[in-house]
Amino acid sequence: MYDRMQELSSAQMTKVHDASMELLGKAGIVINDTEALEIFKKNGFKVEGKKVFPTETQVRDALSKVPEKFAIEARNPEKSVSVGGDDFVLLPGYGAPYIIDASGDQREARMEDYDTFCKLIHTSKHIDMNGWMMVEPGDLPAATAHLDMTLSSILLCDKPFMGSPVSRQGVLDGIEMAGIAWGGKDKIMDKPVSISLINSLSPLQFSEEMLGSLIELVRHGQPCIVASLIMAGASGPVTLAGVMALQNAEILTGITLAQLVREGAPVVYGSTSSAMDMKTGGLSIGAPELSKNINYTAQMARFYNMPSRSGGGLTDALYPDGQAGAESALALLNTLRGGVNCVLHSCGILGSYIAMSFEKFLMDEEICGMVRQMIKPIDISDEAIDIDMIAEVGPGGQYLTHPKTFKLCRSEFYMPDLMVRTNHDAWTKAGRLKIDEVAGSKLSQRLAKYEKPDIDPGIEKDLAAYVNSRKNA
Numbered sequence: 001m002y003d004r005m006q007e008l009s010s011a012q013m014t015k016v017h018d019a020s021m022e023l024l025g026k027a028g029i030v031i032n033d034t035e036a037l038e039i040f041k042k043n044g045f046k047v048e049g050k051k052v053f054p055t056e057t058q059v060r061d062a063l064s065k066v067p068e069k070f071a072i073e074a075r076n077p078e079k080s081v082s083v084g085g086d087d088f089v090l091l092p093g094y095g096a097p098y099i100i101d102a103s104g105d106q107r108e109a110r111m112e113d114y115d116t117f118c119k120l121i122h123t124s125k126h127i128d129m130n131g132w133m134m135v136e137p138g139d140l141p142a143a144t145a146h147l148d149m150t151l152s153s154i155l156l157c158d159k160p161f162m163g164s165p166v167s168r169q170g171v172l173d174g175i176e177m178a179g180i181a182w183g184g185k186d187k188i189m190d191k192p193v194s195i196s197l198i199n200s201l202s203p204l205q206f207s208e209e210m211l212g213s214l215i216e217l218v219r220h221g222q223p224c225i226v227a228s229l230i231m232a233g234a235s236g237p238v239t240l241a242g243v244m245a246l247q248n249a250e251i252l253t254g255i256t257l258a259q260l261v262r263e264g265a266p267v268v269y270g271s272t273s274s275a276m277d278m279k280t281g282g283l284s285i286g287a288p289e290l291s292k293n294i295n296y297t298a299q300m301a302r303f304y305n306m307p308s309r310s311g312g313g314l315t316d317a318l319y320p321d322g323q324a325g326a327e328s329a330l331a332l333l334n335t336l337r338g339g340v341n342c343v344l345h346s347c348g349i350l351g352s353y354i355a356m357s358f359e360k361f362l363m364d365e366e367i368c369g370m371v372r373q374m375i376k377p378i379d380i381s382d383e384a385i386d387i388d389m390i391a392e393v394g395p396g397g398q399y400l401t402h403p404k405t406f407k408l409c410r411s412e413f414y415m416p417d418l419m420v421r422t423n424h425d426a427w428t429k430a431g432r433l434k435i436d437e438v439a440g441s442k443l444s445q446r447l448a449k450y451e452k453p454d455i456d457p458g459i460e461k462d463l464a465a466y467v468n469s470r471k472n473a
Contacts (some may be wrong), residue, residue: 005338006294011356013303019245020252021056026055028114029204029253033211036257043260044401047232052253059252062259064304070223070266071191076158076179076453081128082267083195084222084307084322087342089128090368091162091312092121093348094197097136098355104319106355107134110143113356117153117336117348119450120361126368127347130163132196134348135356144169145324147467150177155460158453163194163222171196173470175220181455181464183285189221192266197344202235202249204224211257218258220267225309225342226254231283234276240289244296247271268342269301271310285352286327287314291334296336310335312346313364319361324350328360336371359439362446366418373414417442 007037008016028051037047046053068085081089098106099113101247117134121127130153137145146164153161154177163178164170179185198214201207217224228247228427230236230267236243251269260264274283274290294310301308307452312335313328335343345353348361378384389404399405418438420427427433433441 005334006292008296008299010303016244017303018240020249021054021059023204023245023249024054024059024253029206029249031134031206031211032201032208033206033215035215035356035383039215039257039260048207054253054256055398059256062256063252063304063306065259065263065265066255066304067264068305068306069290070192072160072195072223074158074160074193075154075455079128079159081160083266083341085341086338087467088336090126090161090343090346091129092117092127092131092134092361093313093345093356094131094162094351095133095136095355096349098351098357099319100350100357100360101423102359105355108138110139111137111148111152113137114149115156116358117356117361118152118156119447120358123446123450124365126160126365126372129195130159130161131344134165144471145469149175150174151467153464154178154181154463155455156452158455161194163217164195164320165196165198165210165213165217165224165314167209168216170221171213171216171464175216175222177466178222180466185220192221192223194343194408195223195225195268197225197227197270198254200226200247200254202228202230202248202250204250205207206250206254207306212461214254214258215261218261218267221231221262221265223266223268224254224258225270225344226258226267227309228273229271231276232273232289233278234281234333236273240293240296243273243293244300246301247273247297268307268309268359269297269304269343270344271297272311272314272345273297281323283352285311285314285331285349286323288402290314290328291331294335294340295338296332298335298340301341302339307341308339309342309344310338310340312343313367314345314349315361316352318351318355320350320357320363320439324360325363325367325435328364329351329371332364332367333371333374334438336375356441359436362439362442363418363435365447368414368415370416406464415453419422 030050034461040052043049071082076078099109113135121130164174198210228250232243236246255267258267273293275287277284298308312332314331315324315327317324348356
């Protein structure tokens with residue numbers, strides 16, 4: 001297939017791999033967790049203090065055990081998903097401490113905002129999985145906020161969900177709660193019901209929290225996304241080629257550790273590295289360099305025969321305006337066309353991850369639906385072409401009233417929920433609403449129709465009891 005985006009040759013990807021291995025051999029990578037260091041030592045890795053020096057053989061052996069594809073089970077089995085190969089999932093934004101409201105004002109996020117996003121995800125036609133920390137609730141104690149978020153993720157939405165990777169204890173709490181929801185921890189040991197994000201600490205480090213979380217998640221059979229977010233020119237080289245080599249070294253180390261903990265553990269190769277804005281010194285996720293790196297990340301994951309993760313509707317804009325729409329659409333289209341399997345931040349992000357917006361969530365959701373339609377293959381069959389119908393209509397005829405048009409008019413084409421397709425007069429009579437205003441009106445309608453998904457009352461009671469017991473411990 002012809003595409004003007006750069007397709008790396010096998011030789012080029014091998015060069016990136018070789019550079020990563022040379023980097024690990026010369027500089028090593030800092031592992032800030034005692035148990036992780038012991039795992040590397042026990043498996044014959046060279047360890048000096050907190051530095052580990054993985055070799056080509058050791059890394060290749062670990063990579064050979066990574067599954068190319070895996071499933072994540074939902075509380076509602078009809079909504080379970082598959083990750084890898086041609087299968088992909090769309091997930092919401094992640095990690096925003098603020099909400100930007102319809103007037104453009106920024107405020108601290110609250111738990112009720114988190115709940116609202118869970119409801120939007122549950123009712124979404126296009127988002128496949130519930131997220132984790134769509135917003136960071138500033139009105140809850142940091143030490144126990146993960147309990148409330150996990151409880152909402154399970155109760156308010158019956159799609160698969162992301163797990164809590166905030167700490168070892170946060171992971172263990174999530175495992176206990178998933179065990180309650182699925183009838184026992186033994187039921188989920190070999191059946192993933194969540195996926196969690198493990199980030200490296202660039203350059204060439206992993207934090208204690210991330211390593212402890214990775215170990216416990218893998219130990220309990222739950223998949224991890226091992227990802228790097230390098231700011232080119234600040235926490236990594238200024239060239240994207242250098243960024244690729246550095247992020248690859250970090251990602252491969254995390255994936256190797258996962259396989260040492262549990263052979264065959266499902267993992268995803270991920271990155272949303274981008275450029276530093278040379279005027280402000282801040283991270284730019286609306287930059288074209290982000291989309292270029294997404295493209296290369298997906299290719300490197302395929303080079304290693306494993307699923308990939310990257311970003312979706314990403315923007316530096318601080319309001320759901322034209323800039324937000326353009327940057328988000330470009331990034332999301334590139335992500336899905338490039339073959340990424342796990343698309344985090346598909347909906348809602350503003351301001352380089354600093355905030356989420358309900359209106360932007362609905363706008364991005366529309367883009368998700370449009371891109372899904374764009375990449376959906378068409379049926380080129382005798383029935384689809386239908387020569388007899390075309391001949392029947394003949395020269396100068398019309399298809400508007402043909403029975404086949406009536407039959408397929410509601411299913412053949414994508415029908416937008418927000419995008420305007422009327423003329424100027426109709427738009428004026430409707431109040432000349434801009435798309436963010438349309439999204440705002442749709443938001444209240446959507447939430448008014450929300451119905452909490454069914455769950456066994458005993459399970460819900462046990463989940464609430466666990467959360468209360470942990471808070472009072």
